[in-house]
Amino acid sequence: MGFWEFLQAYQDKIILEFFRHIKIILFSLPFAVLLSVPLGFCISSRPKMAKIVIYLSSVLMTIPSLALFAIMVVLLAPMKLGLGMTPAILAITLYSLLPITRNTYIALNQVSPKTIEAARGLGLSSSQILWKIKIPLSIPVIMAGIRNALVLGVSVATFASLVGAGGLGYFIFSGISRANLKMVAIGAVIVSGLGIGVNYLMLLLEDVLTPMGLKNKS
Amino acid sequence: MLIELKNITKKFDKQTAVKDLNMKIEKGSITMFIGPSGCGKTTTLKMINRLIEPTSGDILIHGKSVVDMEAVKLRRSIGYVIQEIGLFPHFSVYENIAVVPRLLNWEEKRIKERVDELLHLVTLDPSYAQKYPMQLSGGEQQRVGLARALAADPEILLMDEPFGAIDPINRLKLHDSFLEIQEEIKKTIIFVTHDINEAIKLGDKIAIMNKGTLVQYDETDEILHNPKNEFVENLLGRDRSLKALSLEKTKGFVTHEGYVITGPNDDQGSLREKMKKTRSEQAFILDENGRLLGRKILVTKKTGKQEMIQDSNPVVVDRNNNLVEALSKMLESGEHQLPVVSGRGKFMGVINLSHIFAEVTAAEAKNTIKGA
Ligand SMILES: Nc1ncnc2c1ncn2[C@@H]1O[C@H](COP(=O)(O)OP(=O)(O)OP(=O)(O)O)[C@@H](O)[C@H]1O
């Protein structure tokens, strides 16, 4: 069977797993953002706490993906949630913690104290300073964190197929176990393409959301 | 009395930044704060708009204690400009200037008019409204910072080394337009500086601080002529009698004789006649709005023949330049009579070298009598 015939034969399966892969990432994204961005805000003015949170989340990231999935399965098994979407979403959310939290923290702290002082001096209240000054000035860096987390999520989600959540990992792992290199190659190519595509789309979104005055073109 | 500081003390932990400060600041005047780094200038300034709360003492504005006012409201009624300017990088020039009016819920139409008005005041083209801070030079950003502080027409303006980061040449220009602006708006300005020449040039009064205390607070003239102690003398530097010259503005020395005024298209022959009759060496060319376009000079050649030369880019003195600045322009250009213009380029008359010399002689006499 040639490569193209193979593609045709697996067409439906490829489309199915592709969308499952995206589904896993899209389900994880809100959890990741809703957990990490507020966490970043919370630690932004508490340097000691920031150190601890960032340290812990970087420890999380050093756990190999496969091991993290395994841990999830074990931990969730008593609740009968050990297989399927739950462990996958949880693992990806945990992996996203560091890039998003750290970038949110950095973003909020890179806003020049002089800008904040000027805002206070002009009579903006604390919440006005947050919403009108700090957040708009932080968006590009926070978005970059979300982008990193998403791209990471695309690759980590490959392991989801091992816990029964499906996704493009199916081709890679089944391909390996059947010694079917075409299958492995297809999985790898599509995952890579998806990563590149997500990165590109997020760059576009970042550009749209970046306030005019911060863009480096005159 | 607009602002009154009463026994103000500020301690940070154990360190005393400001110690028992008493001061009265009059309406419509420029008060310059000067002193060594860390002497408490910024701290004093920030206590007025409550960015810092005093440890003890009271600050009154219009006789009312600032503690009784809501901090945010108080700040909206006081203009504030800092060295690093602190323009909001994600806001256009328009949005930056509109910050306080928007906080005060002005109608957008009124805001737009105000922004136009302020851009004109700080001599920026209306097209600047849509630019972003990143696209502006340091001097332009500083002008926007000033416009932003003035947006809601506050009675009081606090400025913390606003021109500190600007190169000397542009700083001189900003000084001139700053004085020009103040002439129009007559705000009560408290201005922190490191530069004694800036303090002398801009200040009606100077407050000299050292280690958190007020060493001397007087009219600029009084400080120059009667420094209270060695510290003040050292701060003023050695060339005090020349510095006193810089107290005198060019506009007080403008004369309207010894030159001729002409339009761009006037007849050469009759102009020459007129110049001969009035013994003028220069004729200034003005447009219909009285703006200086250039000058014509009558030069006598070796042959004895006289010739008219046109100079479309003459050296000019701003009417807010002080006599030291006017003098140095004369020395540089080798002219003993220079045209004086307003900030908007309007011709005001001329200033003569001989008049500056007369003033130097008078100042020296005054100092000698004092020294004797
Ligand atoms: N927030 C703060 N916490 C602790 N100490 C402070 C604080 N702000 C100022 N100080 C101290 O108070 C003193 C006065 O500071 P201030 O900023 O008023 O000086 P300054 O006269 O404006 O100096 P400069 O000319 O360098 O701007 C300094 O010794 C400074 O270290």
Ligand SMILES: [Mg+2]
């Ligand atoms: Mg200071």
